Amino acid sequence: MSILIKSATVVTQNSNREILEGDILINGNKIEAIGKNLNIQDAKPETVLDASGKIAIPGLINAHTHVAMTALRGLGEDLPLQRWLKEKIWPAEKKLTAKDVYHGALLGIAELIRSGVTTFNDMYFIFPDEVAKATEKTGLRATLSHVMLDLPFKTSPEKESKKAQSFIGRWRDKPLLTPSVSCHGIYTCSEELLIAAKELANREKLKFHIHVSETRKEIFDCLEKTKKYPLEYLDSLGLLDENTILAHASWVTKREIAIIGKKKATIVNCPISNLKLATGGICPVCEYYAQGANVCIGTDGAASNNSLNMFESIKLSSLLQKHHYWKADAVPTQAFLDFATINGAKALGINAGSIERGKLADIVLLDTKMPNMQPLHNVISNLVYAAGPQNVTDVMVNGKMLMQNRKILTVEEEEIAKHFS
Amino acid sequence: MSILIKSATVVTQNSNREILEGDILINGNKIEAIGKNLNIQDAKPETVLDASGKIAIPGLINAHTHVAMTALRGLGEDLPLQRWLKEKIWPAEKKLTAKDVYHGALLGIAELIRSGVTTFNDMYFIFPDEVAKATEKTGLRATLSHVMLDLPFKTSPEKESKKAQSFIGRWRDKPLLTPSVSCHGIYTCSEELLIAAKELANREKLKFHIHVSETRKEIFDCLEKTKKYPLEYLDSLGLLDENTILAHASWVTKREIAIIGKKKATIVNCPISNLKLATGGICPVCEYYAQGANVCIGTDGAASNNSLNMFESIKLSSLLQKHHYWKADAVPTQAFLDFATINGAKALGINAGSIERGKLADIVLLDTKMPNMQPLHNVISNLVYAAGPQNVTDVMVNGKMLMQNRKILTVEEEEIAKHFS
Numbered sequence: 001m002s003i004l005i006k007s008a009t010v011v012t013q014n015s016n017r018e019i020l021e022g023d024i025l026i027n028g029n030k031i032e033a034i035g036k037n038l039n040i041q042d043a044k045p046e047t048v049l050d051a052s053g054k055i056a057i058p059g060l061i062n063a064h065t066h067v068a069m070t071a072l073r074g075l076g077e078d079l080p081l082q083r084w085l086k087e088k089i090w091p092a093e094k095k096l097t098a099k100d101v102y103h104g105a106l107l108g109i110a111e112l113i114r115s116g117v118t119t120f121n122d123m124y125f126i127f128p129d130e131v132a133k134a135t136e137k138t139g140l141r142a143t144l145s146h147v148m149l150d151l152p153f154k155t156s157p158e159k160e161s162k163k164a165q166s167f168i169g170r171w172r173d174k175p176l177l178t179p180s181v182s183c184h185g186i187y188t189c190s191e192e193l194l195i196a197a198k199e200l201a202n203r204e205k206l207k208f209h210i211h212v213s214e215t216r217k218e219i220f221d222c223l224e225k226t227k228k229y230p231l232e233y234l235d236s237l238g239l240l241d242e243n244t245i246l247a248h249a250s251w252v253t254k255r256e257i258a259i260i261g262k263k264k265a266t267i268v269n270c271p272i273s274n275l276k277l278a279t280g281g282i283c284p285v286c287e288y289y290a291q292g293a294n295v296c297i298g299t300d301g302a303a304s305n306n307s308l309n310m311f312e313s314i315k316l317s318s319l320l321q322k323h324h325y326w327k328a329d330a331v332p333t334q335a336f337l338d339f340a341t342i343n344g345a346k347a348l349g350i351n352a353g354s355i356e357r358g359k360l361a362d363i364v365l366l367d368t369k370m371p372n373m374q375p376l377h378n379v380i381s382n383l384v385y386a387a388g389p390q391n392v393t394d395v396m397v398n399g400k401m402l403m404q405n406r407k408i409l410t411v412e413e414e415e416i417a418k419h420f421s
Numbered sequence: 422m423s424i425l426i427k428s429a430t431v432v433t434q435n436s437n438r439e440i441l442e443g444d445i446l447i448n449g450n451k452i453e454a455i456g457k458n459l460n461i462q463d464a465k466p467e468t469v470l471d472a473s474g475k476i477a478i479p480g481l482i483n484a485h486t487h488v489a490m491t492a493l494r495g496l497g498e499d500l501p502l503q504r505w506l507k508e509k510i511w512p513a514e515k516k517l518t519a520k521d522v523y524h525g526a527l528l529g530i531a532e533l534i535r536s537g538v539t540t541f542n543d544m545y546f547i548f549p550d551e552v553a554k555a556t557e558k559t560g561l562r563a564t565l566s567h568v569m570l571d572l573p574f575k576t577s578p579e580k581e582s583k584k585a586q587s588f589i590g591r592w593r594d595k596p597l598l599t600p601s602v603s604c605h606g607i608y609t610c611s612e613e614l615l616i617a618a619k620e621l622a623n624r625e626k627l628k629f630h631i632h633v634s635e636t637r638k639e640i641f642d643c644l645e646k647t648k649k650y651p652l653e654y655l656d657s658l659g660l661l662d663e664n665t666i667l668a669h670a671s672w673v674t675k676r677e678i679a680i681i682g683k684k685k686a687t688i689v690n691c692p693i694s695n696l697k698l699a700t701g702g703i704c705p706v707c708e709y710y711a712q713g714a715n716v717c718i719g720t721d722g723a724a725s726n727n728s729l730n731m732f733e734s735i736k737l738s739s740l741l742q743k744h745h746y747w748k749a750d751a752v753p754t755q756a757f758l759d760f761a762t763i764n765g766a767k768a769l770g771i772n773a774g775s776i777e778r779g780k781l782a783d784i785v786l787l788d789t790k791m792p793n794m795q796p797l798h799n800v801i802s803n804l805v806y807a808a809g810p811q812n813v814t815d816v817m818v819n820g821k822m823l824m825q826n827r828k829i830l831t832v833e834e835e836e837i838a839k840h841f842s
Contacts, residue, residue, distance in 0.1 A: 375841035420796035
């Protein structure tokens with residue numbers, strides 16, 4: 001099956017960051033050609049999308065989230081992280097049924113589609129198979145995991161690893177899903193589990209995903225227990241390499257930033273969640289960037305964000321660097337679009353993140369005729385600082401339309417809402 | 422003419438902050454009744470809006486903006502305030518024609534409507550009459566001014582005052598517009614002009630609007646010149662009272678915060694613009710709030726934001742307090758909706774800001790069936806942290822529909838966009 005996207009402003013995100021006026025031809029699940037007045041006689045596209053007045057971007061990649069937690073949006077307000085978890089989230093999570101998790105994930109994914117996201121990186125520990133089923137249903141690309149934590153549950157590293165291994169077995173070799181190995185954090189996982197998890201990831205050639213250096217308490221506790229800062233601790237266990245994805249990594253020393261740069265690990269900035277939970281730390285994106293770390297952006301879950309609006313997270317990721325360093329050019333605006341596209345694809349090891357011949361056809365169209373996208377003096381600046389879910393009209397993943405003219409095609413949004421009313 | 426809004430979730434913002442399920446009857450430009458199954462036999466509403474599955478809120482009030490600057494969106498990126506002004510904005514403003522200002526204002530106002538704003542407080546110095554004309558055309562409620570500044574233009578305070586006086590003469594006694602007196606700032610206005618401006622405002626019984634304490638440079642320069650901090654300086658000139666609206670007021674001492682609380686002046690937090698221009702200061706909303714100042718929220722102009730998304734500014738206003746004070750409950754979530762409704766109305770002296778009998782009919786409807794508004798565990802939290810322009814379906818100002826089912830009725834958006842392409 002082939003699709004032709006006609007007359008778009010194409011933000012290619014190729015190595016020259018070219019912005020072209022033209023068409024995109026999709027054949028099967030790949031991008032076959034980009035250019036003006038493509039010769040499509042041989043291709044005979046079955047679908048032609050008129051994208052005049054629209055911008056085509058590579059689908060956004062949300063590098064850290066918990067989509068099922070959308071079911072808990074707004075449950076605990078005005079609380080710091082530890083009280084928020086203990087008083088609101090954990091008690092609510094105990095009551096979640098498989099159906100709640102499934103519908104929470106559907107809801108979260110529908111919100112992601114509306115915010116221009118085509119791929120997300122998730123971890124969850126309650127009915128993670130339901131998250132996978134919801135992802136298959138909606139058609140997004142995702143890296144999913146049964147997140148491990150042994151300390152609070154007083155379970156053994158072996159038991160946790162076995163669950164993770166079995167999740168991997170069930171969800172590998174799927175066209176759009178990739179399992180990963182994830183640990184909740186250094187304060188919820190034993191050293192034995194952390195090592196076993198990374199070994200499992202290496203053995204299975206999968207990504208390793210963990211929350212780290214999110215709060216000051218975590219740093220103090222880690223220093224007391226291990227005499228090392230969290231990222232030094234992870235490094236000492238052999239956990240840092242280019243297949244490791246570190247969510248938050250906000251409260252860090254310059255020495256730790258240098259380690260991350262050297263190991264080419266991925267760090268995921270989740271600015272909204274950090275502000276909302278008053279963790280106090282601003283992720284030093286500016287310094288990670290200078291050190292060559294692979295920086296990505298995540299919304300975190302809707303329970304702590306409280307939305308899954310990727311545009312908002314991209315904008316804030318940039319604004320907080322300007323603010324934190326008192327430097328309006330702390331990191332160039334273009335870099336933040338890179339973090340949410342190319343770098344996300346690199347972190348997850350997928351052949352996406354740019355609109356180029358041979359890349360997977362994960363493409364999003366945005367309406368530029370709406371007032372918030374005018375004038376178009378600077379396309380990249382408008383994407384990073386002015387665009388929002390209201391502009392997203394069409395979403396394609398793997399060559400298949402998931403949303404067309406603002407209508408999601410794979411799930412009924414009103415039906416999902418009914419589960420929660 | 423009367424309108425019935427049926428079966429809404431009504432966020433009244435009344436003194437008990439009640440949220441009711443029911444109908445709202447509008448007669449002429451006022452709210453006549455709110456309740457379940459209203460007896461509307463006598464009213465015979467000409468229009469009935471089905472608001473089932475929708476939230477009705479009092480229209481948002483954007484307390485500091487420059488709508489015409491929407492024409493300059495994205496022109497200067499990655500620059501600090503002074504370089505941004507001198508290298509990009511001022512040269513671009515020199516070339517603006519009356520038509521550019523008119524269309525820039527139309528564009529900005531269309532964006533405001535789509536973000537649920539029914540009233541805005543503006544200042545501009547280039548063709549301000551065009552801003553007023555555009556506002557009349559679109560039907561929003563607004564407080565507008567010909568902003569004065571004598572130092573950079575080497576003009577006299579008398580000349581500037583005369584221009585402001587003449588603007589007031591042309592735009593007073595309009596149903597939806599109110600002129601105000603505004604000064605650009607303490608570093609662009611002579612002491613003589615500042616005093617003359619406030620005297621003019623008092624004489625004409627109008628609001629006085631000024632930028633203040635936005636950057637550290639401004640504080641240092643003021644200390645050097647006057648031996649006083651900016652708000653102490655304004656106080657010493659007799660400029661602070663409940664009719665004064667101070668935009669930014671971010672770099673302030675505790676002594677200045679106490680003065681503002683005592684004088685009951687309004688401060689307008691513009692969080693996005695402050696971050697974007699890397700001014701470094703976080704407006705201490707938390708402390709102003711504790712001191713009883715009238716706190717409002719503004720987007721500032723789209724040139725420094727780069728959007729006029731009021732929901733984003735409300736969310737960030739709250740998140741930055743949590744972050745800045747390392748305190749997740751720095752200011753309760755409900756307060757931020759108050760800042761953008763009731764407090765805005767108080768600042769501008771208009772009988773709006775809540776959905777109550779006798780109040781002006783400035784009402785906005787939001788679709789809650791979209792995934793980003795589900796579940797509705799907490800309506801206020803969803804409004805403050807999850808809602809966005811994509812949810813705004815209907816906007817009414819003064820009893821008149823400006824947007825219905827997401828279509829703006831008073832201007833053609835595509836026509837405005839054409840001016841800039």
